Amino acid sequence: MIPELGYFCLILLVGISATQVMFSVWGEIRQQPKWLAYNSFLTLTQSLLGCICFSALAHAFIGDDFSVSYVASHSNSQLPTFFKFSATWGGHEGSMLFWLTALCFWSGVFCLFSLKTDRLFANRTLAVLALIIFGFALFILLISNPFERSFPPPPEGRDLNPMLQDIGLIFHPPLLYLGYVGFAVSFAMTVAMLLGGVFDFAIARWIRPWTIIAWGFLTAGIVLGAWWAYYELGWGGWWFWDPVENASLMPWLLGTALIHSLIVSEQRGIFSYWTILLAIFAFALSLLGTFIVRSGVLTSVHAFAVDADRGIAILSLFFSLSFIALALFAFKVNLWQGNVRFKWLSKETALLVLNSLFVLATCVVILGTFYPMIFSAMGWGAISVGAPYFNSIFAPLALCLLVIMAFATILRWKQCSNKQIIAQLLLIPIAISLALGLIYSVLDRHNIFQIDWLPLIFISLAIWVILTHLPYRQFMWQIRPLAMRLAHIGFAICVIGAMMNSYYGDEIGVRLKPTERTELAGFWFEYAQHYNELGQNYTAEQSLFHLYDGDKYLATTTAERRYYDIRTMTMVEVGLIHYGLDDIYIVMGDKFGNKEYAFRLHYKPYVRALWLGGVLMVIASLLAVFGLRERKIK
Numbered sequence: 001m002i003p004e005l006g007y008f009c010l011i012l013l014v015g016i017s018a019t020q021v022m023f024s025v026w027g028e029i030r031q032q033p034k035w036l037a038y039n040s041f042l043t044l045t046q047s048l049l050g051c052i053c054f055s056a057l058a059h060a061f062i063g064d065d066f067s068v069s070y071v072a073s074h075s076n077s078q079l080p081t082f083f084k085f086s087a088t089w090g091g092h093e094g095s096m097l098f099w100l101t102a103l104c105f106w107s108g109v110f111c112l113f114s115l116k117t118d119r120l121f122a123n124r125t126l127a128v129l130a131l132i133i134f135g136f137a138l139f140i141l142l143i144s145n146p147f148e149r150s151f152p153p154p155p156e157g158r159d160l161n162p163m164l165q166d167i168g169l170i171f172h173p174p175l176l177y178l179g180y181v182g183f184a185v186s187f188a189m190t191v192a193m194l195l196g197g198v199f200d201f202a203i204a205r206w207i208r209p210w211t212i213i214a215w216g217f218l219t220a221g222i223v224l225g226a227w228w229a230y231y232e233l234g235w236g237g238w239w240f241w242d243p244v245e246n247a248s249l250m251p252w253l254l255g256t257a258l259i260h261s262l263i264v265s266e267q268r269g270i271f272s273y274w275t276i277l278l279a280i281f282a283f284a285l286s287l288l289g290t291f292i293v294r295s296g297v298l299t300s301v302h303a304f305a306v307d308a309d310r311g312i313a314i315l316s317l318f319f320s321l322s323f324i325a326l327a328l329f330a331f332k333v334n335l336w337q338g339n340v341r342f343k344w345l346s347k348e349t350a351l352l353v354l355n356s357l358f359v360l361a362t363c364v365v366i367l368g369t370f371y372p373m374i375f376s377a378m379g380w381g382a383i384s385v386g387a388p389y390f391n392s393i394f395a396p397l398a399l400c401l402l403v404i405m406a407f408a409t410i411l412r413w414k415q416c417s418n419k420q421i422i423a424q425l426l427l428i429p430i431a432i433s434l435a436l437g438l439i440y441s442v443l444d445r446h447n448i449f450q451i452d453w454l455p456l457i458f459i460s461l462a463i464w465v466i467l468t469h470l471p472y473r474q475f476m477w478q479i480r481p482l483a484m485r486l487a488h489i490g491f492a493i494c495v496i497g498a499m500m501n502s503y504y505g506d507e508i509g510v511r512l513k514p515t516e517r518t519e520l521a522g523f524w525f526e527y528a529q530h531y532n533e534l535g536q537n538y539t540a541e542q543s544l545f546h547l548y549d550g551d552k553y554l555a556t557t558t559a560e561r562r563y564y565d566i567r568t569m570t571m572v573e574v575g576l577i578h579y580g581l582d583d584i585y586i587v588m589g590d591k592f593g594n595k596e597y598a599f600r601l602h603y604k605p606y607v608r609a610l611w612l613g614g615v616l617m618v619i620a621s622l623l624a625v626f627g628l629r630e631r632k633i634k
Contacts, residue, residue: 003068006056007147009049013104014141016042016049017134024127028195036123043111043126046133050104054097057146058088067153070094070146076159076566078537086170087160092310093146095173099290100136102174102181107133110185110210117206124192125185132184135317143310159537159566168228175221176248180286182214183251186258187283187325190276194328199272204265207279209625211262215255216621222248223614234572234587236507236602238610241390246369247289250362254282257358260351268348268413274355280325285362287318292369347411350404357397357404364393395454402461402495405488409468455499462499465492479627483620490616497581497609507602514595521603523584524548528556530595538562540573543588543597547577554579559588559599581608 020042027035057070061084066072074091075084089098107129114122140146189207193199225248230238239245258278264271291314368385375383469485469492510518512527519525526546533540542560546553559575575586582605589598 002056002059002063003065003147003149006053007145009052009056010137010141010145010147013046013049013053013100014134014137016046017130017137020046020130021127021134024124024130028124033120033123036120036127039123039126039130040111043107043130046130047104047108047111050101050133054088054101057094057097058085060147061085061088064157066155066157067149067151068146069148069150072150072154072157074158074160076157076537078566079157079160079165080536082170083160083165087164089173089177090160090164090169093140093144095177096136096140096144097146098174099177099181100133100140102177103129103133103136103184106178106181106185121189121192121196121203121206124195125188128188128191129184132188132321135320139310139313139317143313156566159564162538162562162564162567162569162571163232166228166232168224168232172221172224172228175217175224177221179214179216179218179221179248179255180251180289182210182217183255183279183283183286185210186214186279187321190279191325191328194276194325194332197332199265199276201266201269204262204275207275208259208262208266211255211258211279212621212624215252215259216618216625218248218252218255219614219621220618222252223611223618226614227611230607231574231576234574236585236587236600236604238501238607241368241385241387243369244289244293246365247292250285250365250369251282251289253358253362253365254278254285257355258282260354264348264351270348271352271355276329278355280322280329284318284322284325287314287321291315291318345411347408347413350407350411354401354404357401361394361397364390364397398495399457399461402458402465402492405465405491406461406468408488409485452503455503458499459496462492462495465489479623483623483627486623487617487620490613490620492613493609493616494613497606497613500606500609501604504605505603505607507600509589509598509600511592511596511598513593518601520601522549523554523603524550525586525599525601527599530597533560535562537566538564541588541591543575543586543599545575545586547584555584557584557586559586561588578608581606581612583607 020039023035023038023042027033057068059065060068060071061075062081064071064075064077064084066075070091070093074087074094079087087094089095107126110129111122111126114125186207189203189210193203225245226238229240229245230236255278258275261271261274261278265275291311368389371385372383375381466489469488471482471485506521508518508520512518514527514529517524517526524547526548528544528546530541530543533542540560540562542558544556544558547555547557555577557575557577560573562571562573563569564571572587572589575588577584582603585602585604587600587602589600591597
């Protein structure tokens with residue numbers, strides 16, 4: 001009966017959200033705001049119904065209710081309980097229900113925290129969110145019902161995809177969805193603003209914290225996803241320019257631009273059009289990313305569905321919501337903006353260039369992601385767009401971005417003096433950063449000089465950013481400036497990690513028997529012993545390795561191959577050893593004889609700087625929200 005309760009609540013969710021939208025539209029047409037007064041109650045009711053729907057599905061998973069078709073397809077009685085819970089969003093239907101639940105959750109949170117906001121503006125925002133909820137709830141109810149029963153029920157489930165039986169699945173998709181859906185709040189607030197025809201610093205101030213929170217969740221999801229791909233898939237990389245990876249990157253790029261644009265709109269009363277369009281397209285690209293993952297039009301290891309009808313439905317939602325928002329923008333295009341002047345050497349100019357860079361980067365990702373599909377649809381054959389395309393275009397964009405970030409700390413509104421720039425930026429910091437960049441780029445573990453100019457330039461600029469953002473004055477330790485500096489430092493640390501890992505990493509493929517040794521990057525790998533292990537829902541072959549730096553013992557790790565009987569799939573579990581910011585990475589391959597296996601050994605210098613930089617950016621987003629809240633209280 002619990003699944004039927006979830007299904008009934010889903011039906012109620014469709015009806016209540018439709019009612020809320022109709023009340024709001026009628027109130028707008030008749031210009032009677034009283035019809036919007038019910039929005040708070042209806043929104044909180046939707047939040048409760050969304051939570052009940054998701055809880056009902058989670059209960060079916062944990063209780064091994066295989067009469068529910070979705071549970072039977074993605075779970076098994078032998079699956080550990082925490083993976084049963086995470087399997088709730090491990091397939092298409094459940095992930096879409098989680099998407100809807102997250103949307104209801106965001107709507108409820110906005111309803112509770114908007115009590116001091118202009119009521120008409122808040123009610124319009126809730127009405128737009130209800131429209132989005134209605135679209136997704138109707139989509140799930142008609143096309144992607146996770147509560148559908150099968151009779152007679154199978155005695156056992158098909159098990160969860162072994163690639164998803166990892167702690168990364170428990171946190172990675174929810175963080176991404178909370179980020180995607182978080183941009184729905186910024187989108188709804190922007191549409192509400194367009195309905196009112198007024199955009200001022202107060203509205204920008206209201207939108208900004210919600211955008212920062214969504215950006216923080218999306219950043220955490222992307223970083224965790226890169227980490228999951230790095231250690232779970234066994235290929236040794238952290239970013240493949242996969243279509244689904246790109247699906248999360250596109251709204252992240254526009255969301256980053258939106259945060260900076262909101263700063264200008266709030267402080268100077270300009271960039272209104274930038275802010276409106278960025279808010280619209282950040283959420284639109286979140287929907288487009290959902291289409292990529294769920295439609296099957298693009299092949300990816302991360303994709304769930306291959307149903308064209310579902311893809312068309314999501315694409316219809318994307319076009320409908322985008323059309324409504326852009327149509328309102330077209331009719332309200334004469335929004336008032338302040339007559340503000342600024343010089344070319346000013347913070348306004350820097351942020352204008354920054355917005356342009358992020359938009360250009362987004363267009364590059366869109367083109368590289370969808371061009372193969374368009375090429376194939378036109379009957380021109382098959383083509384793939386990979387890392388060379390993206391890297392060749394992103395490299396100059398990233399260089400420009402680092403330069404702007406380095407100047408961000410001293411640029412002022414309206415204009416900045418040349419003497420100030422020379423004194424604070426172009427002397428000591430550049431000299432120190434070039435020296436440190438030379439040290440990190442030219443010297444490898446063996447102290448062999450290798451001049452690679454591209455990583456030298458990137459790392460020098462990244463260190464320059466770090467040095468110029470260090471909080472060396474007392475006021476810089478205040479929450480808001482500290483958040484900005486920490487986010488930029490985190491990005492610079494990510495750049496250092498990416499460059500060092502890409503240019504100075506090393507790997508070899510070897511065949512080893514127990515007690516045999518091999519050397520890579522000054523480390524000695526000793527294949528100590530082999531043994532078998534019986535897991536809860538798999539069997540495993542494990543190889544124990546000892547790592548030495550010369551004659552000095554460092555650590556022990558285990559690489560393994562797991563065989564999942566129910567899914568008849570073999571997965572590798574890499575052996576990882578952390579050595580400072582470096583990683584030693586061991587992948588167990590095919591078997592050649594009695595305990596003799598092929599192994600792939602990797603040396604990953606500074607790869608952990610990527611995760612460190614990502615964590616700093618997430619912390620910065622939290623600090624920024626607290627800083628805005630603190631200012632509001634004062």
